[in-house]
Each structure stands twice: as structure tokens, then as C-alpha cells.
Amino acid sequence: LRFAILGAGRMGVEHGHALIGLPDAQVVAVADPVEAAAQTVARLTRAARTYADPLDAIHDPDVEAVIIVTPTSTHAALIEAAALAGKAIFCEKPVAADLAETERVMRIVQERGVPFQIGFNRRYDAPYIQARERIDAGEVGVIEQFSATGRDPAPPPLEYLKISGGVFLDQAIHDLDIARFLVGEVTEVTAVGSVNVDPAIGEIGDVDTTTALLRFENGAQGVVQNSRRAVYGYDVRTEVFGSGGKLVMDATPKTALLRYGEGVGMDHYHFFMDRFRDAYRAEIAAFVLALREGRAPTPGAHDAVESLRLALACTRSLKEGRPVRVQDVQATP
Amino acid sequence: LRFAILGAGRMGVEHGHALIGLPDAQVVAVADPVEAAAQTVARLTRAARTYADPLDAIHDPDVEAVIIVTPTSTHAALIEAAALAGKAIFCEKPVAADLAETERVMRIVQERGVPFQIGFNRRYDAPYIQARERIDAGEVGVIEQFSATGRDPAPPPLEYLKISGGVFLDQAIHDLDIARFLVGEVTEVTAVGSVNVDPAIGEIGDVDTTTALLRFENGAQGVVQNSRRAVYGYDVRTEVFGSGGKLVMDATPKTALLRYGEGVGMDHYHFFMDRFRDAYRAEIAAFVLALREGRAPTPGAHDAVESLRLALACTRSLKEGRPVRVQDVQATP
Amino acid sequence: LRFAILGAGRMGVEHGHALIGLPDAQVVAVADPVEAAAQTVARLTRAARTYADPLDAIHDPDVEAVIIVTPTSTHAALIEAAALAGKAIFCEKPVAADLAETERVMRIVQERGVPFQIGFNRRYDAPYIQARERIDAGEVGVIEQFSATGRDPAPPPLEYLKISGGVFLDQAIHDLDIARFLVGEVTEVTAVGSVNVDPAIGEIGDVDTTTALLRFENGAQGVVQNSRRAVYGYDVRTEVFGSGGKLVMDATPKTALLRYGEGVGMDHYHFFMDRFRDAYRAEIAAFVLALREGRAPTPGAHDAVESLRLALACTRSLKEGRPVRVQDVQATP
Amino acid sequence: LRFAILGAGRMGVEHGHALIGLPDAQVVAVADPVEAAAQTVARLTRAARTYADPLDAIHDPDVEAVIIVTPTSTHAALIEAAALAGKAIFCEKPVAADLAETERVMRIVQERGVPFQIGFNRRYDAPYIQARERIDAGEVGVIEQFSATGRDPAPPPLEYLKISGGVFLDQAIHDLDIARFLVGEVTEVTAVGSVNVDPAIGEIGDVDTTTALLRFENGAQGVVQNSRRAVYGYDVRTEVFGSGGKLVMDATPKTALLRYGEGVGMDHYHFFMDRFRDAYRAEIAAFVLALREGRAPTPGAHDAVESLRLALACTRSLKEGRPVRVQDVQATP
Incomplete structure (x- = not known):
């Protein structure tokens, strides 16, 4: 190829x-x-x-x-x-x-x-793949609660943020896409947000700290918390809870050296590439494999549209200060 | 004494x-x-x-x-x-x-x-005490996000639930009180709930699975997720995130024996007394100590009232399907 | 009773x-x-x-x-x-x-x-009980290697050490007894030791840092490392390895509060009573239960003698700078 | 280049x-x-x-x-x-x-x-590099005890083993080299070994399960345990203990997905390449960098010779059933 x-x-x-x-x-x-x-x-x-x-x-x-x-x-x-x-x-x-x-x-x-594939790389991160398999195998039973945290070490440059479409489209969309990947479609969102990291982010009409409450089509409840800055590193943690148990997707610690002293401490990668390198490699490998085998690569056009719609629903909820039904977010030509 | x-x-x-x-x-x-x-x-x-x-x-x-x-x-x-x-x-x-x-x-x-002390035992659980101290010491900086999960292994008897005041008053109130303890007062809540564990719980007008979105007076955002049933044990986890870092309060694993095989597994206590014995002991010891030293024990009357008000706000939000300002929950004589 | x-x-x-x-x-x-x-x-x-x-x-x-x-x-x-x-x-x-x-x-x-019970409390520490059960259930298969670390936060007072019988009898005997408990009798030991913690310990003819190589009757190999001082706390870790897998007995961390930053850190209890309280309670409860049920309590006279013999073999090996067969350690009237 | x-x-x-x-x-x-x-x-x-x-x-x-x-x-x-x-x-x-x-x-x-570099890849595995740095920075104080475990998932083919020089030269040498890397030169070894994994290994005069007791020039004590088979995966763990604390080098878990249930379980990689890929990459990168900068690459000829001598001392100790001074192992032309 x-x-x-x-x-x-x-x-x-x-x-x-x-x-x-x-x-x-x-x-x-x-x-x-x-x-x-x-x-x-x-x-x-x-x-x-x-x-x-x-x-x-x-x-x-x-x-x-x-x-x-x-x-x-x-x-x-x-x-x-x-x-x-x-x-x-x-x-x-x-x-x-x-x-x-x-x-x-x-x-x-x-x-x-x-063939079309959209770069939601997290779908190719090992714990998410494994969680999807275990959910399919019935280990979690009926999914009842979803929880995701997504925090970057530091915000991107302001110039980038200005054209990013806002925090839900640029950052939270990864967690929202994973919500759809693991649980299913979301019907309603209630989002709040504030500016804690950098006032300049507020000046361009964006926020840097957000929380969204999700209601899924299948009855599950979800929460997604995002921040543009986590001083301790790239914090991406996802939890799926159901009648059969709980799965937590998190990074393994950055460091394989344990030190013994007072208190218990954990670390994270500070660079997204360290955290997600394997996932980036895997998504490209999956794309190539799908092409070779003549299958449609995934995630594709449908996910590109629906995860965007969900992120836009969060954006609207934040702007309007009220719950927003995802279906109500429609393209206005 | x-x-x-x-x-x-x-x-x-x-x-x-x-x-x-x-x-x-x-x-x-x-x-x-x-x-x-x-x-x-x-x-x-x-x-x-x-x-x-x-x-x-x-x-x-x-x-x-x-x-x-x-x-x-x-x-x-x-x-x-x-x-x-x-x-x-x-x-x-x-x-x-x-x-x-x-x-x-x-x-x-x-x-x-x-002297009066109300039995919010979790305030005497070691990780919560330590978190409070570290927050006071400035380690977390400005608190921006709060997240709490509270899940019991199994629901109490239906007879108990009937007179419990509902899941927010009976169960979530512990997480809500901790939210107040660690972050401060809450101004507004949006709560959702559903019946997943036992239809009989629905029949008595209660729910068994809830999620609440909190807005704190100091601008922080919070989420609280509760369930009356977690097949893997007593799941109580709390996270505080701020400009200076993140603290996670969780139980140490129940088991000090590590087995090596495929996958990574964790466990929890199934009995609340195993999970919180030390906290129960500590709250009584603190009560006795306060009496002996002539200090007002804590948490006291104010916390009894305000944590209840917060739980009632969640209850009302769930019932009315809309955000509720905590201040709007007032005693109606 | x-x-x-x-x-x-x-x-x-x-x-x-x-x-x-x-x-x-x-x-x-x-x-x-x-x-x-x-x-x-x-x-x-x-x-x-x-x-x-x-x-x-x-x-x-x-x-x-x-x-x-x-x-x-x-x-x-x-x-x-x-x-x-x-x-x-x-x-x-x-x-x-x-x-x-x-x-x-x-x-x-x-x-x-x-009825007689000797206070080898570690046999009643939860991970050791569980390991014993899993070994009995065949999970480890044929045991091939044993490894134990036993380190105290700080040495006891010199007055105590003078009459303690030496580090193998006073401290290592707990690990040696656990070796017998989990693996079986030891046939030969090679022990080395040195004075690192306090020269005064050397002056009374004792050592404070030891390593022993064990050969078990059933062919397994073992090592036991002890130190009178670990600045990070009470470090007791035991590993059993065999054809079927590996079990590691260690304390759960002292702290249930996780902090996120650079590096991965763990802690230990500094006080033996914090570390082993449950085991002390359990051994007394087991003694009472055995009396009530008319069973011989355990560990009893045989273990008191044989674990002592093993500790004496280590002492002799260290003194004489050569491997010692445990059977060669006999009472000289 | x-x-x-x-x-x-x-x-x-x-x-x-x-x-x-x-x-x-x-x-x-x-x-x-x-x-x-x-x-x-x-x-x-x-x-x-x-x-x-x-x-x-x-x-x-x-x-x-x-x-x-x-x-x-x-x-x-x-x-x-x-x-x-x-x-x-x-x-x-x-x-x-x-x-x-x-x-x-x-x-x-x-x-x-x-310029010459020998492929002791473990010296380029992140936790070992970090441990070396922390030891240099004085965090461990005076090193007093060393402990290494090295277990492969399964033995190599018998044809390979026949020409491998025996388990100490082929497998344990990695742990012995790390002992030298982190602690210093070894003066005396006492090694034991047995055949547990495959009788055919015994028939070619080799063993598959070994334990060695090391005495270092600087007074530290060490143990190294190896096995050709660990059903749970590639088990490489190293511990350095001293007056200032303890460092443990271990792999991070293979799996970043946590499952909650009964007991606590950990896993390991089964393939050495998964476990050590980054180290293999890093050693080649270090070689190239040393060439470019005109520095002598490391580990070099001296380490190739001395780690071999140490492995040969273990082999001799096992064969002769007695402690062997490393200096006594000399080339006999």
C-alpha cells in the first residue's frame, strides 16, 4: 500500500x-x-x-x-x-x-x-480495547455508570485554542467518543465550565475546566471531567460500572522504579506522545490492516459526526446554562 | 467520662x-x-x-x-x-x-x-483526614474539581429503605458531606437517578443509582456517583483536583497477598465495618477527646443541617428534573 | 475460659x-x-x-x-x-x-x-494464611524458590539485644518460621552477616544485617534477608515461587491517600503493632478457639523447637563461615 | 554513521x-x-x-x-x-x-x-538507569543488601541451551551484571541449583533453577534467584537496600486495565521483547550517541570480562558445592 x-x-x-x-x-x-x-x-x-x-x-x-x-x-x-x-x-x-x-x-x-478512519486514537489504547472486549464478554453486565477524567499537563498555545472550536471539541471529545465507544449513544448533557488555568482562555470565549453530566440512551449515567492543566501529568482515567463489576482504564505508572518512604505517590507521563505512542502506532496499523483486508476501518464517518455532535451539545449546554438534548444539535445550513 | x-x-x-x-x-x-x-x-x-x-x-x-x-x-x-x-x-x-x-x-x-457530634464517620477515615491536612497545607492549590464515588456491596433491606429518606439522604449524604468537608459549600446541584438494582426500590419511590453534578461556592465543579450495589465490594473513592495537584482517597486493597497471572485485579472489602472500622473507632475517640478537653466536637450541628440540606437539594433535583439551588431548600414549618 | x-x-x-x-x-x-x-x-x-x-x-x-x-x-x-x-x-x-x-x-x-501455642504471630497475618491456603490448593504447584525480607525500622535497645540470643534468634526467626510454615523443613543454611547499623551491636558480638541461603528438604531454594534498620519502615515481604506461579505476601500500603507527582512511592508502617495488630489479635483468637474446641493450638511445641534449631543453624553458619546442616544443631546437655 | x-x-x-x-x-x-x-x-x-x-x-x-x-x-x-x-x-x-x-x-x-559495547540491555532499562542515578545522588546511602530475581516465561530450545554455557552464563549473567552495575564488584559467591523445569536440561549437565549468595567488595550482601520458567511471565525484579532507603526496580504491569473482584492480581509480559523493547532501543541509541560524541560506549570490554567471570564463579560454586572467590576464576590458557 x-x-x-x-x-x-x-x-x-x-x-x-x-x-x-x-x-x-x-x-x-x-x-x-x-x-x-x-x-x-x-x-x-x-x-x-x-x-x-x-x-x-x-x-x-x-x-x-x-x-x-x-x-x-x-x-x-x-x-x-x-x-x-x-x-x-x-x-x-x-x-x-x-x-x-x-x-x-x-x-x-x-x-x-x-475507506475512512478518524483519529480517535484512544480507541486503540490497550486498556480501552481490553475494556471493550470485556464489556462484550459480559463481564460488566448492564452498564449503569460511566466516568471519565481527561486532563492535559498544560494548555496548548493560545493561537491554537482560538481555532480549536473550544475545549469540548478539542479536548473533551476524546472522552466523549470513548463514552460512545464503551457505553453507547448519549441523549442529554448538562455541562458546566470555568476558567482557572489562564484568563486569556476566558478572553477568547473558551473555558479550561469543565464537567459534563451525561445521560445515555440505554439508561446509564455518565460524568466527564476535563482540565487543560494537571501539574502532575497527562491524566486520563475512565471507569465503567455495571451490574457485573467495574473496569478502570488508566495508564500504568510512568516509572517502574519504586521508592519507599512516607506516603504513597504515583506519577503520569507529561507528554501525550509518551502516554499514547502505542495507541498512535496501533491506529495506523489497524488502518493499514483494514485496507489490506478490504474491511471498513473504524472509527469512521459515523463516529466523526456523532462524537462531534455530542461535543457540540456540551458546548451549547455550557453556553446556555441548561441541559441539552443531543438530538437537538443539528446542522443549520 | x-x-x-x-x-x-x-x-x-x-x-x-x-x-x-x-x-x-x-x-x-x-x-x-x-x-x-x-x-x-x-x-x-x-x-x-x-x-x-x-x-x-x-x-x-x-x-x-x-x-x-x-x-x-x-x-x-x-x-x-x-x-x-x-x-x-x-x-x-x-x-x-x-x-x-x-x-x-x-x-x-x-x-x-x-457538646454534639454527628456520625459522619468518613471524616475520621485516615485518607480523608490526610487529604484535609494536605489541602490546608496548600498542596492542591486552588481546588477546581471534586469527584466522589460511593457504592455499597448490596442494598439494605427494603424495610429500612422505606424509612431511610431516599438514597441521597441515606447513602450519598456521606459523599456530599465529604464534598463540604474538603471543598466547601455547594450552591447548586443537578441530580439524575434510576432503578437498576431492584425494582422494589422503584416501587417505594426511591432510586438505587444516582449521579449528581455539584457547583461549589468557590467555583469548583463536582460530581458524585452512588450505587446501592457493587458486586466487587464497598467502593468509596474520592478525588480532589486543583491547581497544585491531585489527591485520591481510596481504600488500600483488602488483600495483602499478590497473585501473578493474567490481567491486573484489585479488591475491596464487602463489609462496611471492615472498610471503616478504624474510622468508627476514631470518631468515638475524637468525641471523647473533645469532651475531655472541653472543645466542641466535630462535625456538629451545623454540618448535620447543611449536609442534610445538600442531600435534600439532590432529592429535589432528581424529582423535578432540573438544577436546584441549595439555598432554595428551606424548612417549611 | x-x-x-x-x-x-x-x-x-x-x-x-x-x-x-x-x-x-x-x-x-x-x-x-x-x-x-x-x-x-x-x-x-x-x-x-x-x-x-x-x-x-x-x-x-x-x-x-x-x-x-x-x-x-x-x-x-x-x-x-x-x-x-x-x-x-x-x-x-x-x-x-x-x-x-x-x-x-x-x-x-x-x-x-x-495446650501450648508459641507466638509466631506472622502465621496469623492475613496474607500468610491466604498463601498457605493457596499453596494447599495447589496454586503454586511444586514450590521451587522462597524469598523473605524482614527489616525493622530501628534496632531495639542494646540492653535488649544483649540478651536476645542474636539477630537470627530474635528477628530472622520469624522469617525462618514462615519458611518452614510455607515450604517445609530446611536441611542446610549458609549465612553471612555484618554490622552496618550500629557499631555497638558488633561490640556485643552480634550483627545487624544478615543474609541466609536455605536449602529445603523438598529441594526448594530459599533466601532470607534481614536488617535491624529500614528508614522507610517495617519491611516484611515474602515470596513463594513454584511451577504453578508466584505469591507475594506484603503489607498493603500504610496510606490510603494517593498523591500524584513525579516518581512512584510506597510507604510502610513504622511501628510493628500497626503492621501486625490484626495478626496479634488473630493468634489470640485462634488460641481461644482451639481451647474451646479441644484442638491442639498451632504453632506448638514442635515449631518452637524446630524454628529455633533453624535460627541456631544460621547463627552457627555465620560464626563458622561455612554451610551448616540443620540436623547437626543438637542440644548439648 | x-x-x-x-x-x-x-x-x-x-x-x-x-x-x-x-x-x-x-x-x-x-x-x-x-x-x-x-x-x-x-x-x-x-x-x-x-x-x-x-x-x-x-x-x-x-x-x-x-x-x-x-x-x-x-x-x-x-x-x-x-x-x-x-x-x-x-x-x-x-x-x-x-x-x-x-x-x-x-x-x-x-x-x-x-569503540565497543556489549549488549547488557538491562543497563538501559529505565528503572535501572533511574536507580543508578538515585544511588549516585546518595538516596540509598550506603548499600547494604542487593536482591535480584530473574525468571523467564519458558526455557529456550534445548539446542540453544546446549551451547549456552549454562544458566549462569546465559541467564543469570544479566542479574549479575546489574549487581555489578548498581553495587560494585563481587568477591565471593555461593550458588545452588536444581532441575525443576525439564529433566532434559539436567541431562545436558545444566540446571534451570538457581540461587546465588553474593558478597560484595564494599561489604554488601546479595542474592540472585533465577528460573528458566515462570508461568506468569517475564519476572525481573531488583532491589537495592541501604542506610538511606530502598529502591525496587520492577516492570510496570503489562495491563493498564484494572478489574475489581476478589484478591489482588498482577501480571507480567510473557515476551522478553515486550518487556525490554525500550531498553533495546535505548542501548542502540546510546551506542550511536557515544560514537557520534567520540565517547567510549558502555558497558564495554571490562564489563564483558568481569560479568562473565562472576557468572563463571557461580557455575564453579554450583559444580563444586562450595563458596568460590571470584578472583580465583582465571583464564587457563
Whole structure:
């Protein structure tokens, strides 16, 4: 399978590493307006060609599949172009911050029948995979409560936040997608939020600390807590509780050295890549495997749309200070 | 200090054990309508006298302090009688399921100036004490998020539930009181609930699985999840998160034997007494110590009232399907 | 069952606490040359009589069983007197530091047929009981390796050490007894030792840091490491490994509060009573239960002798700088 | 830096992966008598050339450094050839099972002044690096006791064992090298061993279960336990204890999913590559970095010789049933 990597930033390098370890995959082109960055990833992946314009890579007849890790604002247009060109597509989340645009582009993907995978990497993190398997095996029984915590070590740059669509679309969406992955669809959300980390975040109309109460279609109750800053590291913990028991997904400690003294202390990774490297590798491997076996990769267009809708419902609930039914969030053309 | 234990059930035995280990305390009377039960606790505690009627024990001139562990419906009247008789009072929670009655009796306690402690035992559980100290020491910085899970292994008998005041008053109140203890007063709650464990619980108008979203006066956000049934044991976990870090209060595992195989497993105690024995002992020791040193014991009348108000706010939010301001919950005489 | 507690020191108080919680037991006498100490324990246990001389308590016709927690040097004589008087006996380890004397007294106990239990409390610590059960259930398969670490927070007073019989008899004997309890008899030991903690310990001819290599009768290999000082607390960890798996007995952490930061830290209790309180209570409860049910309590005379022999073998190996066969350690009259 | 990988087996693939992720390294040649294997690694690493004979790769003028992962019996000759050719050398342990041969070849390496690193990968496993740093920082104080456990999930093929030099040279050497790395040189060993896993291992004159007692030059005491089979996975645990505290190096659990039920369970990786992948990557990265910076890579010739000598001392102690002084193990030409 011949790939083009669109975008030679940090995730371009990362997915490049993932692809060079896979026997079925070959990177033939890298696109980035910054020539040096494109060259670096091309060297790493032994790609023959670099392009300044990702559209050129999409239309390179040698390219069968594209990995889109360009800035978020370009995702929708590139997905559309790749779908029209009949290329398989892996795209970092989100498709777009706008539901109408997301639905429009996803419709094109589905009409063209091109394989599409959205980068909800956490679905490929080992404990989440294992939890899904155990839920399927009935270990948890009927799921009754869901709880997720998602905290980053520090907020992204303000410039990034300005175009991120807000904390629910940018950060909480990972936890919301996992809620859907493990429990099912959500019918209603009540969200609160505040600015604790940086007043500048408030000045651009966003918040940095949020809590959402979820009601699931199947009757389960859920909570999701997010923060843009955890001084102790990348804190991602998810709990599923039901009539049969409880599963907790958490990182193993960063450190395999135990020190003995007073009190009990735990640590976390501070860098998302340390925390989720295996998941990033696994999602790319899964994408390649799905292509090779002719299966639809997952999570796909439906999840891209529905997890976005859920994040938008949280955003609206926070803005309007009231519970919001997820179904009421519809694209307004 | 000469004590009477009012009520010779399980908690009477337990608090009897606590008292016989304390050099400053002496149990002189035990009251219970069931003569055999009263005798058992009297034998354990070497109490000289038993009474069928707790009022007789209250008015025993030899008695300086009473431990009230009678059925909940009798608490208010016994507190009132003891306060009027000038006796120091330790009473299992709650004072009453009714806010007006609770406020009335607490007012009497305060007017009479008798020492009063309410049995929110969790405040004396080691991790909660330590968390409180570390918060005071500034380790957590500004508290931004609170999260509590409280799950019992199995629901109490239906007869008990019928008079319990509902799940928020009977069970969640411990987590709500801890929220107040660690973070501060709550201004608004949004609660949801459902019946998953036993349809009979629904038939008596109660629920067995609840989630509440809390907004604190100081801006923090909180969630509290409760269930009447956890097949894996007594699950009580509390998390406080702030600008300076995170503290998690949880039980140490029940088992100090590690087995190696596939997967990682943890366990919990199935019996609340195993889980909280040390806390029960500690709260009684603290009560005795406060009496000896002439300090007001804690938690006292104010906490009895305010934690009840918070639980009632959750109850109302669940019933009315909307956020409820805690201040709006007032006694209606 | 009517008990006399001989010795009103720390362990007298502790075992007094254990007895007052047991419905079948009643303390009728306490003996200690220090009147005030005897009175304190008598008050705690509601014992009617105190004696200055433990022999008077042994011969008190009301006394059916004795708890011997007097200084070590008196154990043998008191056991002998109690056996001759037909009283059931619980005695703190050791019977004596001398093998001949231990064998002589244990022979009297056995000839008289009085119930006898030696205070190897660790056999009643929950993880050791559970390990024994799982080994019996075949979980570990054929045991192939044993490993024990035993470290105290700080050495006892030098005055105590002088009459303790040395580190193997005083401290390591607990780990050696557990080796016998979990794996079986030991045939050969190679021990090394050094003075790291306090030169004064060396000056009295003892060591404070030891390692012993054990060969078991059933072919298993073992190691035991001891130290008189661990700055991080009471470190007792035991591992049994075999064809079927591995069991690790360790304390649960002292602290149920988790802090998040850099590195992973664990803690231990600093006080042996915090670490082993439940085991002390359990061994007394087991003794009482065995008496009530007419069973021989355990560990008994045989274990008192054989664990001592093993400790003496280690002592000899260290002294002579060579492997010692346990069978070669015999009483020299 | 231009590399040749000599040997295209599992470790050839693994080190190939390590090299392609390093910007400073380029694989230009792969040597393996099995053409297909050589091609696979060449494809992975984009190496231009393959050779059937590793000597041809060594003498390829384009090659600056060699990674020797051929069968053990060929190591010494290839190291010698590479040293004579002036190439930098990374070689999997051991150089040879024979001390004289190891010393001879290491002398050549040192005389020629070529950079040399021996593949004691565990020195690059994160907890060991961190422990070394903390020991250097004085956290452990004076080291007094060392304890290491090393157990593989299952024994290697008998054909491999026959030429492995025995369990101490093949397996325990990793723990013995870590003992030297963390504590210092060992002066005397007492080793015992038995055959529990497979009688065939005994028939070839080897054992599969061993325990060694170590005495260090600095006075510390140590124990090392090894087994060729642990049904629960790859069990590598090391403990360093001293006047200042204790450090335990262990793997983090394999599984980041916690299940709640009865008992406490832990797991381990079953595949050495899962357990030590990061260490393998790190040792190659360290080798490349040392070359680039003109520093001597570590562990080098001295450690190759001394850790072998220590393993041979254990072998001799086991054979002769007595303590062996490490200095007494000398090459007999």
C-alpha cells in the first residue's frame, strides 16, 4: 500500500514512524509547505517525492492512501479532495469544527465509498480495547455508570485554542467518543465550565475546566471531567460500572522504579506522545490492516459526526446554562 | 467520662468496642428494648445497668454522655431529651430526614450548649483526614474539581429503605458531606437517578443509582456517583483536583497477598465495618477527646443541617428534573 | 475460659485488648512485679485480681489458661510451672535461647498434654494464611524458590539485644518460621552477616544485617534477608515461587491517600503493632478457639523447637563461615 | 554513521528497527547466510547491500560500525575481525563462554582502540538507569543488601541451551551484571541449583533453577534467584537496600486495565521483547550517541570480562558445592 503523508509536523513524523515499521505500507510522498519539514519526513520514511501542496500528493497517481495531519482548518477540504480522487483516508480529528461541514464531507466519503478512519486514537489504547472486549464478554453486565477524567499537563498555545472550536471539541471529545465507544449513544448533557488555568482562555470565549453530566440512551449515567492543566501529568482515567463489576482504564505508572518512604505517590507521563505512542502506532496499523483486508476501518464517518455532535451539545449546554438534548444539535445550513 | 449507649444493635456493639479501648471512657448504662441485646453490650462494656427505654438512660444521673445508635426515626427525640438533660451527645446520622425537625433539634442543642457530634464517620477515615491536612497545607492549590464515588456491596433491606429518606439522604449524604468537608459549600446541584438494582426500590419511590453534578461556592465543579450495589465490594473513592495537584482517597486493597497471572485485579472489602472500622473507632475517640478537653466536637450541628440540606437539594433535583439551588431548600414549618 | 495475663508490658496490654473482644474469654488475673502496670491491664480487662509474682497467677485455681508475655529469660520457667499446673499456655517466642532448655520444657508440655501455642504471630497475618491456603490448593504447584525480607525500622535497645540470643534468634526467626510454615523443613543454611547499623551491636558480638541461603528438604531454594534498620519502615515481604506461579505476601500500603507527582512511592508502617495488630489479635483468637474446641493450638511445641534449631543453624553458619546442616544443631546437655 | 547488521534473526530485526528511528544512523549492509532473512532486514532498514558472509560486511569499506547479532559461537571471531578492521562494535552478550577467549578478544578491542559495547540491555532499562542515578545522588546511602530475581516465561530450545554455557552464563549473567552495575564488584559467591523445569536440561549437565549468595567488595550482601520458567511471565525484579532507603526496580504491569473482584492480581509480559523493547532501543541509541560524541560506549570490554567471570564463579560454586572467590576464576590458557 502506497501512502502519502499530508503534513510534516509532529504527527506527520509520528505516523511516519508507524508506517515504516509496517511491512505492508510504503510512504511514497510527503506534502508540507515547509520544504525542510517535508524533507525530514521523506528521509525518515524513504519517500521518493515531496510536495508543497497536499492536493498534489492526493492527485499523485502512485498514492493509494493519505494520512491527513495538516492544520485542522484544512481537514475537510483535503478529505473531500481525497474522497473525490478515490484515495483511502486517515484523518486526525476533527473533520471540522462545524457540524454541517462535517456531515457534508462525511456524506461525500460515504457516497464515494472510500475507506475512512478518524483519529480517535484512544480507541486503540490497550486498556480501552481490553475494556471493550470485556464489556462484550459480559463481564460488566448492564452498564449503569460511566466516568471519565481527561486532563492535559498544560494548555496548548493560545493561537491554537482560538481555532480549536473550544475545549469540548478539542479536548473533551476524546472522552466523549470513548463514552460512545464503551457505553453507547448519549441523549442529554448538562455541562458546566470555568476558567482557572489562564484568563486569556476566558478572553477568547473558551473555558479550561469543565464537567459534563451525561445521560445515555440505554439508561446509564455518565460524568466527564476535563482540565487543560494537571501539574502532575497527562491524566486520563475512565471507569465503567455495571451490574457485573467495574473496569478502570488508566495508564500504568510512568516509572517502574519504586521508592519507599512516607506516603504513597504515583506519577503520569507529561507528554501525550509518551502516554499514547502505542495507541498512535496501533491506529495506523489497524488502518493499514483494514485496507489490506478490504474491511471498513473504524472509527469512521459515523463516529466523526456523532462524537462531534455530542461535543457540540456540551458546548451549547455550557453556553446556555441548561441541559441539552443531543438530538437537538443539528446542522443549520 | 461516663457513657450510656442507646441502642444495642450492630453499631451499639461497635461503639461499645471503641469505648472499652479508651482509658477516659466508661460505659455505665446500655439501653435497648431487647433485653438480651442490651445485656450483650453491657457485658462487653462492663456497664452496670441496662434500660429498656433510652430516656431512662438519658436521665440516669450517673450518665454524662450518650451514644445514640437507635433507629433513625427516634434520633431527634432522643437528642432533644439528652440536650434538655444537659448530656453530651454523639448521634449516628441523620438527626432526622426532615429539615425543619433537624433544624429545630439542632437549635435546642446549640441553645443548651451541650457538646454534639454527628456520625459522619468518613471524616475520621485516615485518607480523608490526610487529604484535609494536605489541602490546608496548600498542596492542591486552588481546588477546581471534586469527584466522589460511593457504592455499597448490596442494598439494605427494603424495610429500612422505606424509612431511610431516599438514597441521597441515606447513602450519598456521606459523599456530599465529604464534598463540604474538603471543598466547601455547594450552591447548586443537578441530580439524575434510576432503578437498576431492584425494582422494589422503584416501587417505594426511591432510586438505587444516582449521579449528581455539584457547583461549589468557590467555583469548583463536582460530581458524585452512588450505587446501592457493587458486586466487587464497598467502593468509596474520592478525588480532589486543583491547581497544585491531585489527591485520591481510596481504600488500600483488602488483600495483602499478590497473585501473578493474567490481567491486573484489585479488591475491596464487602463489609462496611471492615472498610471503616478504624474510622468508627476514631470518631468515638475524637468525641471523647473533645469532651475531655472541653472543645466542641466535630462535625456538629451545623454540618448535620447543611449536609442534610445538600442531600435534600439532590432529592429535589432528581424529582423535578432540573438544577436546584441549595439555598432554595428551606424548612417549611 | 478464664485467663491470666503474665506480664503487663506492651504485649500484655495488646493481648488484653485481644481477649476483651472475645466472648469466650475472661481475664481473671494479671501478674506483674510493677503494681501500676498490673493494675492498668486489670482495669482494661476487668480482671479481678493482680499478682506481683506470675507463679501466683499460674497457681490461682480460677485460672485455666495463661498468656506469658514476661521478659524472655523467664519464659521457660513459667511454661514449666504452668504445664505442671495443668494450665493451657500461650507464650511469646522464644521459649528460650538455648536449644536444650527449649527441648526440655517442650517435652514437659507434651508429657503433661497441656495446650501450648508459641507466638509466631506472622502465621496469623492475613496474607500468610491466604498463601498457605493457596499453596494447599495447589496454586503454586511444586514450590521451587522462597524469598523473605524482614527489616525493622530501628534496632531495639542494646540492653535488649544483649540478651536476645542474636539477630537470627530474635528477628530472622520469624522469617525462618514462615519458611518452614510455607515450604517445609530446611536441611542446610549458609549465612553471612555484618554490622552496618550500629557499631555497638558488633561490640556485643552480634550483627545487624544478615543474609541466609536455605536449602529445603523438598529441594526448594530459599533466601532470607534481614536488617535491624529500614528508614522507610517495617519491611516484611515474602515470596513463594513454584511451577504453578508466584505469591507475594506484603503489607498493603500504610496510606490510603494517593498523591500524584513525579516518581512512584510506597510507604510502610513504622511501628510493628500497626503492621501486625490484626495478626496479634488473630493468634489470640485462634488460641481461644482451639481451647474451646479441644484442638491442639498451632504453632506448638514442635515449631518452637524446630524454628529455633533453624535460627541456631544460621547463627552457627555465620560464626563458622561455612554451610551448616540443620540436623547437626543438637542440644548439648 | 554507516552500519552493518550482522545476523538477520529476531535481534537483527529489532536492532534494525532501532537504527531506522535514529537520524544519525544509516544501515548500509546486512549480512546473513539466509538470503531471505538478510533481504527482509535490508528492506526494513533500506540497506543497499546484503552479504551471506558477515566478514564481507565487516570489510565493506562503506561500513563504519557493526551490530553483531549472529549466533553466540561466532561472536568472538567477528569482534576480532571487526576490531582489526577498525570498525566500531556493538555485540550481543556474551563475547564467548570461555574466559580466556573473552579476555583475548577484549584485549584486541582495547589495543585497537575501537569503540565497543556489549549488549547488557538491562543497563538501559529505565528503572535501572533511574536507580543508578538515585544511588549516585546518595538516596540509598550506603548499600547494604542487593536482591535480584530473574525468571523467564519458558526455557529456550534445548539446542540453544546446549551451547549456552549454562544458566549462569546465559541467564543469570544479566542479574549479575546489574549487581555489578548498581553495587560494585563481587568477591565471593555461593550458588545452588536444581532441575525443576525439564529433566532434559539436567541431562545436558545444566540446571534451570538457581540461587546465588553474593558478597560484595564494599561489604554488601546479595542474592540472585533465577528460573528458566515462570508461568506468569517475564519476572525481573531488583532491589537495592541501604542506610538511606530502598529502591525496587520492577516492570510496570503489562495491563493498564484494572478489574475489581476478589484478591489482588498482577501480571507480567510473557515476551522478553515486550518487556525490554525500550531498553533495546535505548542501548542502540546510546551506542550511536557515544560514537557520534567520540565517547567510549558502555558497558564495554571490562564489563564483558568481569560479568562473565562472576557468572563463571557461580557455575564453579554450583559444580563444586562450595563458596568460590571470584578472583580465583582465571583464564587457563
